[in-house]
Amino acid sequence: MAAETPSWSLAELADRAGVPGRTIRFYIARGLLPGPAKPGRGAAYGPDHLARLREIRDWQSRGLTLTEVAQRLAGPSRAAVPLEPVTWWQYQVADDVTVQVRADASPWRLKQIKNYLAQMATGLRANEERKEPQ
């Protein structure tokens, strides 16, 4: 199936799949569908795109949302495989407090969590200092 070279324009792909062009671009942007084989004005699509579009439609018709379809397409569901090892970072926020954070969280999320942990640590320390003089 993949042997054929991609040669359709977006409009041709849209016609063949019966899916509006805007929707196809939406799918590509959401990572449901690979981008065109050739970028730029001469963007070309092939049977692989068509097959994938049909797959997406099939999943949708079975009641899956696009987000769920995206997860299926990304590979076997991580959430559904309980035995997969997960790495966690452990942060000691105070002498008596530790917090665990999933190591594979995205960089922006880790940055955000660390920020809150720092706030928490400061808050706890301030509390300690207020108590001590009493």
Place this chain on the structure above:
Amino acid sequence: MSDGNGGFTVMNGETGQEARLAMEGLWLTGCILPVGARLLVAHTFRSAEDRPLEVVYAFGLPRDAALRRFRILGEGFRVRSELKPVEEARRQYEQGVTEGHLSTLARVYRDGRVNLSVGNIRPGELVKVFLELVAGVDWRDDGLRFRFPFTLAPCYHRQARAVEIEPGVGEMELPEEEFGDLLLPPYMTDPGGLHQVGFDLSINLGSELATVASPSHALRFRPDGPCGARVSLSRERDVPDRDLVLDVRARAAGIRCCGGVCRDHRARFTVLVPSVAFGRTDPAPPRSVVFVLDRSGSMEGTPLEQAKKAVEACLGAMSEKDRMGFVAFDNTAELFEPALVTCTPANRDKLRQHLESVQARGGTELAAGIQAAVKLAGAGSADLFVITDGQVSATEDILSASRAAGARLHCLGIGAASQDRFLTLLARETGGVSRFVTPRERVDTAALELFASAGRPQASEVKVSFQALPGGRAVLPPATEVFEGHPLVVMGEADAGAGGALEITWAAGRKKARLQVAVALDNPHDGETARLLQGARLITDWESRLSGEPAGRPPGSRFGTNAESSPSWNSSAATTAWPAGPWPWWRWSSAPVTMPRSCPPPAWCRWGCRKIPASRATSRLCGMIRSA
């Protein structure tokens, strides 16, 4: 309520970098006239991406509204839209996007939902889209109530797929067979960081203005002559978490006429005759009313409390000779008693107790609630008092079921995002009247005012004669009953000339009463406004009788002179002649909207939503919203 500084920021899902919102603001301007509103909605889009951007914004139409046309303004270009059949407009848009031009497409879908797509916004470019709308208003004897939806509430549909993709962010997809390629926005529980909204509207009531107030927004008011004013948002910016509502009152309730000769040399007019002109029919006969209460998940919190208060207020207004019934519905309808009961103090107490036990849950099967109420009321003319937020999809199907049921529906819209367009249609199409209350208003006053209409028209067998108006005829059939506080509205056309008079007759007890109303056709601008509003009404009414996707729908020409407005089988499209390519690839973004203020945060969860654990797949969403 966040002011936009904290809470959420938009992150680019691929790079993890903070991105700017593609849609920055929505600014509503225009003029509110006694017969309706002519509006211009400005959307500002700006791309902070390094590649061409395609943005889709979804919004809902106000009541009796039609999208007329739009204009796009950018650096070095200015383009006007063209109205075309859907397929043609879509082809033009797609071609424009592929060839690298800035392309825009506005399309109306079912339930009056609109997708505005703007493709190929170049890096750093600022693009403004000005949408021109005509919209109806909620007429009162002494003025009007204007409502503009700043938010698009998620609406229940039994086949909708809804997910919470992360805390506070939900997505909803509607079945394609019915809604085509309509894209709904991501729903946010926190409005901070979304596009800003504002408004600056002029008001001209044609008679001396008494007050302009808003239960939804803080206003800056500037008088403009005795009959006019300008109102704008009193603060610099606001978040789109509730609809704009304006109450405009005149000093006195009088007959109002807007009319004039249009460009096609025919005159159009709208006449409003206040209900007080029809006198009073006393004594009030006993009546049978069935309360239909929406207890679906989206009513949780303030809306359900308000709805219960509304029923209680009405119970107090019933006499012992009246008969009542009560239906609460979500996915199914539940009856208080299997038959109508008389309003004895004991029965009222029993219903009050029953009311306390009503809790919000499940979906919104409004048609099931209405059918159960009609069955309960039995044959004959039943009056249903429907209290709902109207957050339902496929409203055309509910409308057709309600028309067939043969009952008169009076609708009280509840909540910050009650679907005014739909509830207005539901009441009007079944011969009733509607009102809505916002979360900050007293619900009992509105409920009682509306309840006064249930089962008691102030005038019936109303007929309008055009004999004294040369070439006169009704463009829309006027109502045959008039209810307290709601004027009789006559929308018509006539030969160009000096005008004439309408003769209105109705049954007053056993006798016939008569009233002559002068029709002046001296203001071309008024005539044009009347024509546009008539077109919008025709389209809205006609659309409410259709369902499903537009395959096989009539072409726009059906409405002859009104074909310049956009029904769902037509779209407006525009492309620049700007040779912009060749582009490597584009990014895609949809402008998120927030959950309306009165909605319980994850309303979609109660409609059978699934929670999806975060994974790499979700983080690839373009323009995804992350809490910062």
